[in-house]
């Protein structure tokens with residue numbers, strides 16, 4: 308890995324981290340997750356999630372984007 312650490316990635320946002328109990332830089336990405344809603348209709352829905360990972364403690368949180 309020869310990745311330069313001099314400049315942060317564009318996907319870095321300062322957000323509140325409940326684990327650190329502080330505002331820390333987070334790496335944010337969008338992830339499509341397939342989830343099954345109910346067993347009776349064996350239909351899978353693909354939901355976009357906003358995944359933010361705390362760069363300090365490494366905990367990531369996924370938040371469904373369709374939830375208003």
Ligand SMILES: [Zn+2]
Nearest residue numbers: 324327361364
């Ligand atoms: Zn954290």
